[in-house]
Amino acid sequence: MTDPNAPAVHARGVTRSYGTRTALDAVDLDLGPGVTGLLGRNGAGKTTLLRCLATDLEASRGELRLLGRDPRRAPERTEIRRRLGYLPQNPEFYPHFTAFGLVDYVAVLKEMGGRRERHDEVRRSLDRVGLYDRRHSRVRRLSGGMRQRLGLACALLGDPELLLLDEPTIGLDPEQRIRFRSLVSEMATRSTVVLSTHQIEDVAALCRRVVCLDRGRVVFDGTPGDLVERAKGRVWVQRERPREGVTTWRLADGRYRVLTPGETGSSAAEGGRVGVEPTLEDAYLLLTGVERNAR
C-alpha cells in the first residue's frame, strides 16, 4: 500500500557499504516538495545517497521508501522509476546518437507510449534545456556543457515527481546556470528536487533546505539560514597573514578572510581584524573543514 501523503523520500538508518568501507552510515531523511541541497566533500557519500534514491543501488541496511514505495520490491521499484528523474554525475551517452534520438531512446525506456506524444515530450524537454536547435546534432559533436544539458533533458522527461541531480552545473556557463536555476525552481513547485553540488551559490539561490554529509553521516540538516547562523562571529577579515591551523585565503584587496573554529565575536578588534557577516560558503567550510581540522 502507498500513502499519498508520504514524503517523496523517507530514509531511516540507511546504510550502504562497499566491502569493508561504509559510504553511507545510518542516514535519516524525510524529503518533500522543494529543492534540497546536498553538500559534502568528495567521498562524503553524496553520490552514493543519490544512487540509492535513484534505485540504482540497494541500501545494505535500513528502511528506504521512495514516493511511498519500497524500492527493494521489483514491481514497486518499476513504479518508482516511472516517476523519477536522475542526472548522474558525469553522464555518458551513445556518441553516434543524435540529441533527439538519445532523449527519445530514454523516453522509450521510461515507457512513454504513443510516438507522437513521446516526440512532443522529447521536443519539450530539449527546449527546456535550450538544446532544441541542436536536436539533430550527433552527441559526439556537442560540447561538455551541452552534454550536461542533454543529461538534464533526459532527467526532465515526463515531469518527474522526484528529481535527483548530481553535480548538474558542471560545465555550464553563467547564462546556462541562470537558466538551470530557473528550470529547477519551476520544477520544485510540484516536485521534490535533490541537488548534490559543490557550487554553494547554487544552493544559496535554490534550496530551502540543506543536508550536509561527512564520511557518510548527516552532520547538518536545516535551512541555509540556520547553517549561516552557526558561522556568525567566526568569520573575519584582517591585514596580517593569520597563524597556522585556520582556514584562510587572500582577498583581492590584499587582506585575509579568516574562518576560525570555536571563536565568537568577543575578540572582534584583536590584531586589527574585523568581524564580517558569514556567507553560506563560510558556514559550509566551517562545518566540513575547519571544525574537523580542529578536532
Add this chain to the structure above:
Amino acid sequence: MTWHLTPAQVHAYASHAVDDVTAMSVEAHLMHCAPCRTLVPADQEWIDRSWADLRDVVDRPRPHPVERLLRALGLRDGTVKLLAATPRLYRAWLVSTVFVLVCALFAAHALPKGSLVFFLTAPVVPLAGVALAYGRGVDPAHTLTSITPMAGQRLLFLRTCAVLVPAVALCTLAALMMPSPTTPWTAVFWLLPSLTLVAGSLVLCRWVHLSLASGAVGLLWLVSLAVLGSADHTTPLSVVAPHTQPWWATALAALTGMLLLRLRVRTT
C-alpha cells in the same frame, strides 16, 4: 489590400459552397489578410492537433531501415526503437563478428581440418554479443538507462534478442558457405548449442554480472571441447553431432523455462 471578404462570401467558403476557382481566390486573399482570417470559423483544437501531427512528420528523424522493417512486421513502436538501436550500440562487436567468421571460413577452405575452427567459434560468437549487451562497464550510458522502468530483465532480454538475430544470421550465412561435404542441415548443428550457451549465461546473470556469466559459460564450452579433443575416442566435433541435438534441445527448453519463470516472478 483594396477589398475584403463579405460575411456571405465567408459563410459560403466555410460551408464548402463555393466553386474551386472562388475557393482558391478566397484562400489567396486569406493568406495576406488577418482581419478576414478572423471571420472564418475555425476549430482551433483541430488546427493545433493537425499542426502538431504535421510538425512531427517533418521534424522527426528519418527512421533507420531496420526500424522500418520491424514496424512493417507489426512490432510496437517502443520495441522497434529499442531493437533497432541495439546493434548500433555494438557496432564494434558486429565488425569483429564478421572478421572472426571470415577467418573461420578461410580456415575451413584452406586448412585440412579447418572446419573445426568454425564449429568451435560459431556457438561463442552470439555469446560474446550477449556479454556486451547490458550492464555497467559495457554499456556507456548504463547510469542513464539503469534507472528507467524498462531496465533490468526486460531491457536485457530485448537487447539479447537484438544481438542474437544478427549474430545467428551471420553465423548461418557463414555455415552455408562452408566447404562440402557440409550440407545445409549439418551446417546449423551449432545453433542449438549456441542458444543453450546464451540461455545459460542469462540464467547465471541473476547472480553475477552478465559479462562474467557469459565469460564463464564460454570458458566452459572451450574447456569441454579441449577435453573431448584430448580424449582417445572422441573429437571436439562430437559435441555438435546429430545424436547430441536432442540433449541440447532439452537443456535449452529447461533454461528457457527458468528464464520465463523468473520474468513472471519479477513482474507479479
